[in-house]
Amino acid sequence: MTSSMAPGTRQPTIKEVAASAGVSPMTVSRTLAGGVNVRPDLQAKVLAAVKELGYFRNENARSLRPGQASGLIGVAITNLGNPYYGNFALGVEEVAAKHGKRIVLGNTGEDCGREAQLVADFIGRQVEGLVVVPSGGAAEHLRADRLGDTPIVLASRQVAGLDVDTVLLDDVGGAYQGTLSLLESGHTRIGFLGNVPSVSTGQRRYIGYEKALAERGISPDARLIQRDQQDVEAARSAMERLLDLPDAPTAIFSANNRNTIGALKEIGRRIRSGAGATGFPAIVSFDSFELSEMMPVPVTVIDSDARQLGREAAELLFARLQAADSHGPSRMIELPVTVSMADR
Amino acid sequence: MTSSMAPGTRQPTIKEVAASAGVSPMTVSRTLAGGVNVRPDLQAKVLAAVKELGYFRNENARSLRPGQASGLIGVAITNLGNPYYGNFALGVEEVAAKHGKRIVLGNTGEDCGREAQLVADFIGRQVEGLVVVPSGGAAEHLRADRLGDTPIVLASRQVAGLDVDTVLLDDVGGAYQGTLSLLESGHTRIGFLGNVPSVSTGQRRYIGYEKALAERGISPDARLIQRDQQDVEAARSAMERLLDLPDAPTAIFSANNRNTIGALKEIGRRIRSGAGATGFPAIVSFDSFELSEMMPVPVTVIDSDARQLGREAAELLFARLQAADSHGPSRMIELPVTVSMADR
DNA sequence: GTCGGTATTGGTAACGTTACCATACCTGTG
DNA sequence: CACAGGTATGGTAACGTTACCAATACCGAC
DSSP states (O other): OOOOOOTTOOOOOHHHHHHHHTSOHHHHHHHHTTOTTOOHHHHHHHHHHHHHHTOOOOHHHHHHSTTOOOOEEEEEESOTTSHHHHHHHHHHHHHHHHTTOEEEEEEOTTOHHHHHHHHHHHHHTTOSEEEEOOOSSOOGGGSGGGTTTOOEEEESSOOTTOOSEEEEEOHHHHHHHHHHHHHHTTOOOEEEEOOOTTSHHHHHHHHHHHHHHHHTTOOOOGGGEEOOOOSHHHHHHHHHHHHTSTTOOSEEEEOSHHHHHHHHHHHHHHHHTTOOSOSOOEEEEESOOTTGGGOSSOEEEEEOOHHHHHHHHHHHHHHHHHOSOTTSOOOEEEEOOEEEOOOO | OOOOOOTTOOOOOHHHHHHHHTSOHHHHHHHHTTOTTOOHHHHHHHHHHHHHHTOOOOHHHHHHSTTOOOOEEEEEESOTTSHHHHHHHHHHHHHHHHTTOEEEEEEOTTOHHHHHHHHHHHHHTTOSEEEEOOOSSOOGGGSGGGTTTOOEEEESSOOTTOOSEEEEEOHHHHHHHHHHHHHHTTOOOEEEEOOOTTSHHHHHHHHHHHHHHHHTTOOOOGGGEEOOOOSHHHHHHHHHHHHTSTTOOSEEEEOSHHHHHHHHHHHHHHHHTTOOSOSOOEEEEESOOTTGGGOSSOEEEEEOOHHHHHHHHHHHHHHHHHOSOTTSOOOEEEEOOEEEOOOO
């Protein structure tokens, strides 16, 4: 039974456990470390005292000792509310757990300043490595030599001029294939909804789109290109502008999840206000989303496995952590994407 | 310029910074703490050395000092891949940031053992408080006296016999209202898709459903009740069973997000295999989901603000942290939900 | 009975940091 | 010019833990 004390009650320390068990702190430490060379009866006493006092080892103090690792991997993602990144984090966690490490997760909200803060804090907490989905602004704070030799892996997006391990999707190829499928269906006016070019996925997916158009001798029409939307509502409004053009596009290439949802919301709005369910542009969406098969217009999905992306990023990090030469040349992996055609 | 050393390169310490700047560690510490009573020229030297060496304060060592708080709040959620919990975590983070704290996020995967492990680790890392969405199994490890006086707030779900601060949704009321709306439309055979009763939301939402039925003198039909689905595929298959009943339900009350998606997927499957879009049960869904307005069958949504849930949980925690009497009686908050009728 | 070896236990120091105290300096006042 | 009162700086100890070493107890072998 714990004595119920004033608010300021502290965690018990190993000394208190030792006193309560009638042994030295070292015996407690050894017992908790597995009990080698500790008499079973003392182990029992120690464990009883631990339970009685509700003792937990102070991991901060533990990781202070020389040579002791903190057991933490810092993970910074841009938007926790986006299930894509949630699943990404799950992939990182899965691999980290396999190596006996825990992840510390932080959200940058696409804000470069918060990202810098977060990374600094991670390092201050002695993480053994970092997995970061960069927000896309200036990235001085991600340079390897500014991180005190903490290894870092970038995921999903790359940063120009930053020579570190990176895992990307096949953005260019996926966008190219998706756009091509629209061209092959006879579309020639294809709208583009996407991210700002300063974010590498925004840039790379645009390149794939443009490449497919170029092969058919079509030069991009600036009025069909909307690249400034960060959230669903902005995407919806961009879609509204495209649909209101005198010569509206007959198909849309949407470069991500948020844009696709926004575009579909605008279509839904028009359907509910009386327009029939026909005459809307076909949609190709980079990134899948739940219930895409239930949409009133055909949606072709360029899908990737967020969890796998997280796994690969983590594997890259652990490879570097275990490498004899942790300063070896940086590696870059591109994960394939799958294109699931709308079946109508 | 950092000397590029062998893999084992360590973070620089305050002593090294001090040596490099030609001052004592105390002057470095004071400078980093805001610079009171430090000559400007020395501050400049220190800051230059910090930058030069890429020094970050060791937060673990810092929090070891007596009276120093770790600045961390531990947050345990059940499923990172579910955007509901992602947004929940964002709400917690928002309030934590307001108080100058950071969150450490962990995923339990609805696994009670992992939850216990996670909480123990949080405490070992000296978090100042915990926000937990309990997984629903045994919860010995969440008892306040097992947590070394670290305050805890439960969110979304309560745990029987656990007398701690809790934030819930108005599960009973929402389920009652949603079910009532179906009854008022004339439905009498209403299926139930939900969580296992050991999870409090599963239990409470079932109670609301049953209460509405009882008011109309309808006793629940066991064949219409499916309460074992944890993921989308299981939910789809449960929906399949309901639809295949000889006297299939004319409406479905789905007690959460995952079940609603599964149910809709089954409907989609049938529509695509040739059935018309009519003759399917009306759906009421506890929890909203993106694009619910685009579904081929009307979906009434019982919506709650996940982010607000996170905010309220965090506020409860900080109230307790700042209270003079941190052992005061536990509080319970129920957040309202809104019912958005399908508009057809 | 003595010796080498092993099993068990405890003491000490060190990890990186900062609160506290002591010291040295500086400025203005009587 | 002495002295009070402030400002600036450094030394020391302590936070909780465990690696390392020292000490003790015990065992079997000679």
